[in-house]
Amino acid sequence: xxxxxxxxxxxxxxxxxxxxxxxxxxxxxxxxxxxxxxxxxxxxxxxxxxxxxxxxxxxxxxxxxxxxxxxxxxxxxxxxxxxxxxxxxxxxxxxxxxxxxxxxxxxxxxxxxxxxxxxxxxxxxxxxxxxxxxxxxxxxxxxxxxxxxxxxxxxxxxxxxxxxxxxxxxxxxxxxxxxxxxxxxxxxxxxxxxxxxxxxxxxxxxxxxxxxxxxxxxxxxxxxxxxxxxxxxxxxxxxxxxxxxxxxxxxxxxxxxxxxxxxxxxxxxxxxxxxxxxxxxxxxxxxxxxxxxxxxxxxxxxxxxxxxxxxxxxxxxxxxxxxxxxxxxxxxxxxxxxxxxxx
Amino acid sequence: xxxxxxxxxxxxxxxxxxxxxxxxxxxxxxxxxxxxxxxxxxxxxxxxxxxxxxxxxxxxxxxxxxxxxxxxxxxxxxxxxxxxxxxxxxxxxxxxxxxxxxxxxxxxxxxxxxxxxxxxxxxxxxxxxxxxxxxxxxxxxxxxxxxxxxxxxxxxxxxxxxxxxxxxxxxxxxxxxxxxxxxxxxxxxxxxxxxxxxxxxxxxxxxxxxxxxxxxxxxxxxxxxxxxxxxxxxxxxxxxxxxxxxxxxxxxxxxxxxxxxxxxxxxxxxxxxxxxxxxxxxxxxxxxxxxxxxxxxxxxxxxxxxxxxxxxxxxxxxxxxxxxxxxxxx
Numbered sequence: 001x002x003x004x005x006x007x008x009x010x011x012x013x014x015x016x017x018x019x020x021x022x023x024x025x026x027x028x029x030x031x032x033x034x035x036x037x038x039x040x041x042x043x044x045x046x047x048x049x050x051x052x053x054x055x056x057x058x059x060x061x062x063x064x065x066x067x068x069x070x071x072x073x074x075x076x077x078x079x080x081x082x083x084x085x086x087x088x089x090x091x092x093x094x095x096x097x098x099x100x101x102x103x104x105x106x107x108x109x110x111x112x113x114x115x116x117x118x119x120x121x122x123x124x125x126x127x128x129x130x131x132x133x134x135x136x137x138x139x140x141x142x143x144x145x146x147x148x149x150x151x152x153x154x155x156x157x158x159x160x161x162x163x164x165x166x167x168x169x170x171x172x173x174x175x176x177x178x179x180x181x182x183x184x185x186x187x188x189x190x191x192x193x194x195x196x197x198x199x200x201x202x203x204x205x206x207x208x209x210x211x212x213x214x215x216x217x218x219x220x221x222x223x224x225x226x227x228x229x230x231x232x233x234x235x236x237x238x239x240x241x242x243x244x245x246x247x248x249x250x251x252x253x254x255x256x257x258x259x260x261x262x263x264x265x266x267x268x269x270x271x272x273x274x275x276x277x278x279x280x281x282x283x284x285x286x287x288x289x290x291x292x293x294x295x296x297x298x299x300x301x302x303x304x305x306x307x308x309x310x311x312x313x314x315x316x317x318x319x320x321x322x323x324x325x326x327x328x329x330x331x332x333x334x335x336x337x338x339x340x341x342x343x
Numbered sequence: 344x345x346x347x348x349x350x351x352x353x354x355x356x357x358x359x360x361x362x363x364x365x366x367x368x369x370x371x372x373x374x375x376x377x378x379x380x381x382x383x384x385x386x387x388x389x390x391x392x393x394x395x396x397x398x399x400x401x402x403x404x405x406x407x408x409x410x411x412x413x414x415x416x417x418x419x420x421x422x423x424x425x426x427x428x429x430x431x432x433x434x435x436x437x438x439x440x441x442x443x444x445x446x447x448x449x450x451x452x453x454x455x456x457x458x459x460x461x462x463x464x465x466x467x468x469x470x471x472x473x474x475x476x477x478x479x480x481x482x483x484x485x486x487x488x489x490x491x492x493x494x495x496x497x498x499x500x501x502x503x504x505x506x507x508x509x510x511x512x513x514x515x516x517x518x519x520x521x522x523x524x525x526x527x528x529x530x531x532x533x534x535x536x537x538x539x540x541x542x543x544x545x546x547x548x549x550x551x552x553x554x555x556x557x558x559x560x561x562x563x564x565x566x567x568x569x570x571x572x573x574x575x576x577x578x579x580x581x582x583x584x585x586x587x588x589x590x591x592x593x594x595x596x597x598x599x600x601x602x603x604x605x606x607x608x609x610x611x612x613x614x615x616x617x618x619x620x621x622x623x624x625x626x627x628x629x630x631x632x633x634x635x636x637x638x639x640x641x642x643x644x645x646x647x648x649x650x651x652x653x654x655x656x657x658x659x660x661x662x663x664x665x666x667x668x669x670x671x672x673x
Contacts, residue, residue: 219648224591224595225591233393233639233642236387236388236396236643238387257590261399261512262392262396277498278593
């Protein structure tokens with residue numbers, strides 16, 4: 001009896017696996033086939049098929065697709081494609097945990113034998129063998145956004161976080177009249193973005209504004225609650241604080257919460273980074289003076305441009321700064337800002 | 344307050360009661376010493392608004408710690424409270440923002456969701472006989488994943504829900520401008536204290552923790568009571584989740600991981616023994632306050648954050664070491 005049950009279980013299990021395998025291969029097929037078939041999940045967009053041989057073809061694999069940020073990157077890439085008369089496809093997995101799906105997309109893209117590849121790796125290690133393939137086939141790889149941890153890419157098109165944080169410092173300085181005490185709430189003391197966004201701000205203040213003193217830097221892991229508590233403590237420790245800078249969404253919101261909970265709206269200048277509904281609301285109600293946002297359209301544009309330059313045999317710099325915007329209540333409705341920020 | 348329960352197990356009242364009280368006095372004394380130290384170190388420490396800030400920052404971890412004290416006294420552990428709290432705040436968001444239910448229903452829903460998480464953990468521990476560490480580790484992951492799935496991995500905002508922020512930050516007694524979250528914390532301390540020292544739940548909690556087998560042999564349905572205890576702890580998690588959501592005016596699905604360890608640290612500093620059978624909620628309250636006074640004080644002195652963490656680590660070591668010395672003395 002028990003054996004029978006076990007056998008039945010095995011049969012069921014095997015058939016389930018078969019179904020899954022069938023689904024899997026179906027998925028694979030549709031994502032590796034050309035643009036005439038869309039599988040809805042990971043949408044692939046191409047203005048034409050690669051049959052059009054005279055135009056160079058650049059395959060771009062991003063880290064996402066649905067998020068507004070990636071749609072803006074795509075928009076920029078398409079703009080450049082039109083300008084330089086190249087063919088592009090732009091695709092990415094549904095979310096940033098689907099490393100396997102992204103690898104699948106990269107493999108499919110390589111199979112199409114593109115002239116160049118734009119790639120923002122979810123996992124540099126996992127994509128290494130495929131990138132080596134690309135190198136063997138002499139397909140130039142342009143890394144973008146957080147880039148790829150490897151020397152294969154010819155360049156990386158990404159936000160210069162140090163320069164962006166320096167701009168936040170300049171804005172802070174002018175908002176507080178170039179004097180007084182400021183503090184930083186940073187999301188992380190180890191990651192590259194955390195360090196760049198801290199040092200860019202701090203060193204700019206120290207080097208260029210002798211009358212501004214950086215009195216404290218604390219790290220809140222980008223955790224909204226922890227950032228709120230620590231920003232609140234900072235305001236207690238330094239009641240005469242003129243301004244606080246939050247280095248990402250969670251940090252900036254923490255500072256905004258702290259200022260609101262203490263009823264210090266208007267007394268303390270808050271400068272943020274990135275966007276999100278709460279930061280946009282805080283700018284509209286005046287608690288947040290403004291924030292820095294990356295420029296996703298420019299990331300897409302520069303990626304395609306660098307690939308084109310490489311195809312034309314031109315030198316490309318090792319790093320391409322894709323720029324950033326400062327946005328506040330004055331320009332938040334502008335088209336270029338609206339394209340760069342999201343709720 | 345543990346005396347009554349301990350008594351009924353026929354242990355020596357004088358010794359245990361004495362050392363329990365001693366531990367609490369020790370913890371309380373450390374808290375006072377810390378407060379005096381920081382007051383001298385920084386003039387900005389002992390201001391009303393900073394004290395209010397300390398109390399407010401104690402609430403979430405504090406309420407989590409209160410709930411998990413019950414579980415720890417039974418000799419168990421609950422690792423799911425951090426992400427479980429996140430799941431309850433996400434569910435509160437779903438009820439209020441997505442489904443448009445009245446705020447009070449959303450709050451109750453959040454608290455009951457916490458109870459459900461606790462119940463599932465309790466079921467795994469008592470009926471399926473999975474060790475608490477593993478059962479609640481699994482629950483921690485399930486809750487973390489579900490929070491992301493249910494919310495679509497993006498925050499749920501309560502900005503359009505009139506007054507939601509006031510649940511934690513408003514002040515129901517205008518005369519003393521203490522945020523509601525702090526009042527809720529103290530109310531939870533009282534509720535927990537009554538449950539633990541004045542009701543049968545509390546008696547069985549201690550009894551299971553001191554000797555589960557003896558408890559079972561004396562005819563008590565240990566499985567049932569364990570599930571009840573985990574469910575009660577889960578309800579505390581739910582309350583913490585609602586307060587968290589209200590204070591941030593949003594349910595942030597990716598937060599929560601790590602909060603369980605801070606809560607467990609608070610419980611341990613408060614003198615509750617991880618091997619079960621002993622502990623008190625007043626101790627946990629003091630433990631949670633020590634944690635937040637320490638964090639706040641070190642921050643106010645602008646001690647680099649890396650060192651803050653080191654100091655807190657040492658405090659936990661010391662607290663547990665003293666606890667062990669005390670036990671040896673018995």
